[in-house]
Amino acid sequence: MNCDESRLLLDAYADGELDLVRHIELEAHLKACPTCLRRSEAIAARRIRIRDSLPRFPASQELRGRIHASLRAEARGAARQGPLPFPVAWRRWNLAGLAASVTVALLAGYSWGSHHARSTSLADEAFAGHMRSLQASHLTDVTSTDRHTVKPWFAGKLDFSPPVVDLADLGFPLVGGRLDQIDGHTAAALVFRRRLHAINVFVWPARGAISPPRSATESGFSAQGWTHGGLNFLAVSEIPAAELEQFAGEFRKRTE
Ligand SMILES: [Zn+2]
Missing domain, CATH: 3.30.200.100 (MucB/RseB, C-terminal domain)
Incomplete structure (x- = not known):
């Protein structure tokens, strides 16, 4: 990998989005190239600064109430409608899958037992x-x-x-x-x-x-x-x- 190729990949690298092969190639380049390493470190530092400087607003009681109400309304509507259009069904299935995997993980944790x-x-x-x-x-x-x-x-x-x-x-x-x-x-x-x-x-x-x-x-x-x-x-x-x-x-x- 040369510096031009490396430069194109540094942002994706900082976001952890490179596939394994490119990740390894880029790391090998960074080990050998101080210029790209400095650039990579600068990108990482910038990300941290941006993340830390973002304001965080807790959701107000009113907003939380509105979100819960709209979720309940959607659930009631869906129950009346019968078969769901694909995207909604998929979202639900996904949530159900997530809940199931959390349950399985918890059960698996218990079944290991203390020994x-x-x-x-x-x-x-x-x-x-x-x-x-x-x-x-x-x-x-x-x-x-x-x-x-x-x-x-x-x-x-x-x-x-x-x-x-x-x-x-x-x-x-x-x-x-x-x-x-x-x-x-x-x-x-x-x-x-x-x-x-x-x-x-x-x-x-x-x-x-x-x-x-x-x-x-x-x-x-x-x-x-x-x-x-x-x-x-x-x-x-x-x-x-x-x-x-x-x-x-x-x-x-x-x-x-
Ligand atoms: Zn380089």
């Missing part, structure tokens, strides 16, 4: 780490599709050596790696790609009795965990859970 609390919080940490890596322009510290470049990069930075596998033949190409934190320990985060989505695999020493959850899902993210060779592994992504399970299975197979 899973520790391993669930590991999944939460991994979900948060995954989202951070996508938003905070910090997906990779070392960007390479070659595991013989990524693996040595961790040497000297960690007190363990994470296995780095190549799964490009299965449609999960390696993108790179970075240092991250999980369970109070510095972890290796290996980054893979599935179409336009990122997969983060957190790897850290398995000390103590708590293992990562075998699987977990939350708000559109899935996690797959396992322990092997004295290391914990926790893969996180927004790809379909079945694909992440396949990814985790192949990753395990190639490290055994």
Whole structure:
């Protein structure tokens, strides 16, 4: 990527709107180009200033009353009308779906039970780490599709050596790696790609009795965990859970 291309993408980058491939390419450019990095930081700073200087007005009691009244009127009207025109039906279905997913999330939270609390919080940490890596322009510290470049990069930075596998033949190409934190320990985060989505695999020493959850899902993210060779592994992504399970299975197979 050159500076002209980079300049065109900086605004979308600041808004977190780039697809994964462009995001990675732009980050690689920003690492190498101080001019574009300064421009990118200026855009980010400007966004924060604008956001912080926007006046905020709480809705008045009267406005709230009017909104509630119009919602009630719409609900009554819809109940009388029978079949709904598509957009209204869709909006309702969407709301119903949202309510259902909130309920499912709550129920799922309860069903984990307290003895899973520790391993669930590991999944939460991994979900948060995954989202951070996508938003905070910090997906990779070392960007390479070659595991013989990524693996040595961790040497000297960690007190363990994470296995780095190549799964490009299965449609999960390696993108790179970075240092991250999980369970109070510095972890290796290996980054893979599935179409336009990122997969983060957190790897850290398995000390103590708590293992990562075998699987977990939350708000559109899935996690797959396992322990092997004295290391914990926790893969996180927004790809379909079945694909992440396949990814985790192949990753395990190639490290055994
Ligand atoms: Zn540049």
